[in-house]
Amino acid sequence: MRLSHPALLGLVGLLGALAVGGIAALWPGAPHVEATDSEQTTELVAARLDAVETLDVDDVGLLPEATVVAVTATIDDTGEQVSFEMVDDTGDTFRPGQQVRLQAITDADGQTTYLVSDFRRDGPIALLAGLFIVSVIALGRWQGVRALVGLALTFLLIVGFIVPAILAGSGPVVVALVGSLAIMIVTLYLSHGLSRKTTAAVVGTAVALLLTGILAAAFTSLASLTGFTSEEARLANVEVGGLSLRGLLLAGIIIGGLGVLDDVTMSQSSTVFALHRADPRAGFGGLVRAALVVGRDHIAATVNTLFLAYAGASLPLLILFATGIDPFGTVITSEIVAVEVVRTLVGSIGLIAAVPVTTALAAGLVVAEPEEAAAEDAGGHDHGVVPASPPGQDDDAGWVRELREAYRLPPDT
Numbered sequence: 550m551r552l553s554h555p556a557l558l559g560l561v562g563l564l565g566a567l568a569v570g571g572i573a574a575l576w577p578g579a580p581h582v583e584a585t586d587s588e589q590t591t592e593l594v595a596a597r598l599d600a601v602e603t604l605d606v607d608d609v610g611l612l613p614e615a616t617v618v619a620v621t622a623t624i625d626d627t628g629e630q631v632s633f634e635m636v637d638d639t640g641d642t643f644r645p646g647q648q649v650r651l652q653a654i655t656d657a658d659g660q661t662t663y664l665v666s667d668f669r670r671d672g673p674i675a676l677l678a679g680l681f682i683v684s685v686i687a688l689g690r691w692q693g694v695r696a697l698v699g700l701a702l703t704f705l706l707i708v709g710f711i712v713p714a715i716l717a718g719s720g721p722v723v724v725a726l727v728g729s730l731a732i733m734i735v736t737l738y739l740s741h742g743l744s745r746k747t748t749a750a751v752v753g754t755a756v757a758l759l760l761t762g763i764l765a766a767a768f769t770s771l772a773s774l775t776g777f778t779s780e781e782a783r784l785a786n787v788e789v790g791g792l793s794l795r796g797l798l799l800a801g802i803i804i805g806g807l808g809v810l811d812d813v814t815m816s817q818s819s820t821v822f823a824l825h826r827a828d829p830r831a832g833f834g835g836l837v838r839a840a841l842v843v844g845r846d847h848i849a850a851t852v853n854t855l856f857l858a859y860a861g862a863s864l865p866l867l868i869l870f871a872t873g874i875d876p877f878g879t880v881i882t883s884e885i886v887a888v889e890v891v892r893t894l895v896g897s898i899g900l901i902a903a904v905p906v907t908t909a910l911a912a913g914l915v916v917a918e919p920e921e922a923a924a925e926d927a928g929g930h931d932h933g934v935v936p937a938s939p940p941g942q943d944d945d946a947g948w949v950r951e952l953r954e955a956y957r958l959p960p961d962t
Contacts, residue, residue, distance in 0.1 A: 550833055552913035554921070557748050564755055565734050571727030572710060577717035592653045593666055595625040601643045604634065614640045620665065622651060633663045692740065699736035706732055711804075721796035722766065725803040729758060733807060741815060745914045745921070746822050750814040753907030757810050758803065761899035765802040768891050769795060774884055798888065806896045813851055813900055814907040817844050821911035829919060836912040837905075844904040852897045860889075 600621040618637045623630050631651070637643055643665065652666040685693040711728040715721050733754050741747040776794030820840045825831060831839070 550909065550913045551917035552910065553917060554745050554748060554914055557752055557910070557914070561734065561748060561751050564730055564751075568727055568730035568734065571723070572731060575714045575719045575724055575727060576710070577713040577719070589654055589656045592655075593650050594653055595669060596622040596631075596649055596651045597625065598622050598643060598645050598647045598649060598665075599630065600645055603637075603640075612638055614638070616640045618643060622649065622663070622665075624651070631663050635664045696736075696740045699739040702735055702739070703732050707804075711800075715797070715800070721793055721800035722762070722803070725800035726758075726762060729803055729807045730755070733758070733811065737811060737815065745918070746818045746911065747815070749821075749907055749911035749914055750811075750818040753814040753818070753903055753910055754807070754810045756906050757814070757899045757903035758807060760902050761806045761810075761895055762799070762803050764895045764898060765799050765891070768895060769799055769802075772887055772891060774798060774888055774891065776888075777884075802892055802895060805892065806899050809851060809855060809896065809900060810903050813847060814903050816847060817904055817907045818911040820844070821908060821915060825915045825919070833912050833916045836915060837908050840908045840912070841905065844908060848901055848904055851900055855896050855900070856893050 598620060600619075602619045604617045604619055606617045615636055615638045617634060619632065619634050620643065621630060621632045643649075648669040650666045650669055651663045653661050653663055655661045682697060685697055687693075689696060706728055711724055714724045714728075734751060737747055737751050737754070741750070774795065776796075776798040817840060820843045821836055824836055824839050
């Protein structure tokens with residue numbers, strides 16, 4: 550199979566035009582979704598805890614370790630000192646001197662009550678973000694800088710377009726697909742440059758993303774998933790009427806899958822180009838088979854990573870179910886668990902599809918324009934020396950065996 554880079558670039562251009570047109574059409578103006586009416590107003594204010602005193606009160610209805618505490622705090626902006634009582638779920642969460650955010654709730658009569666909404670974590674988060682930026686730039690250098698710019702653009706697209714568009718009443722799935730297309734094209738080309746290698750990864754990601762979206766929509770419907778299992782989803786439904794929670798679930802699956810797909814497709818495309826650089830005489834079939842040797846390992850590791858990521862996020866839920874009396878079959882098919890199962894399996898199938906698709910695209914570009922591909926990839930780094938294939942035997946099993954020996958791969962992979 551031989552592919553023309555200009556033809557694939559034309560396809561990417563079409564996808565980009567669809568993304569831009571979709572963003573323009575869905576760009577949020579005046580919100581179409583109205584917040585639920587309420588006679589009270591809520592505001593978050595920064596404060597410092599001055600005193601925390603445990604009260605001796607009846608603990609009926611409280612968690613085993615919970616206590617009721619009397620809190621005195623000073624609001625940063627006004628210097629006003631306020632006092633209130635609240636439940637400390639662990640018994641030692643709050644201490645004097647802590648920087649917190651207070652939720653100030655004012656009723657229709659103008660009376661304001663306070664409670665601790667959360668801790669202020671600006672300093673630790675900023676420090677961690679600084680360490681992350683330094684690490685990326687130290688290893689990636691200019692490519693790391695471009696990757697960080699891509700990350701910033703991704704953040705802006707999510708908070709500036711995807712979230713407001715959903716709040717404005719647009720369909721979450723359409724918004725997620727349009728936003729994901731834009732994120733995919735911008736970040737991949739920005740991080741890795743305008744090259745055949747990147748183009749193969751972009752098209753491979755688009756195909757796998759489309760498959761992920763179709764599977765997510767189909768099995769969300771078949772499994773009768775409502776999206777009401779998440780506490781955050783319920784709260785959003787209360788605060789803002791008219792949201793499609795099933796649509797939010799689908800949008801989350803699509804956006805979550807994109808991040809892993811980017812990594813897999815770019816790595817697989819790079820593998821094909823590295824193999825071609827090591828043996829320029831390798832044919833399409835040989836490149837595909839050899840790259841899939843690496844791809845299978847990547848799939849196995851990434852699928853496990855995806856499962857562990859979802860399992861880690863759901864660990865408290867798993868512990869809760871482990872202490873119950875329901876049989877395993879009932880637990881695994883309950884919606885709150887089935888949502889995570891569908892996320893994992895749909896995302897994994899998308900990953901599996903991405904590997905052969907991207908591999909074939911990259912190999913097709915390489916064999917169609919070998920000199921241009923070699924010149925474009927000249928700045929890469931060799932990962933080993935691959936023996937040259939005998940003329941006319943580019944696709945035979947012997948070449949693959951030589952490749953396995955050169956890369957010290959097990960003979961049965």
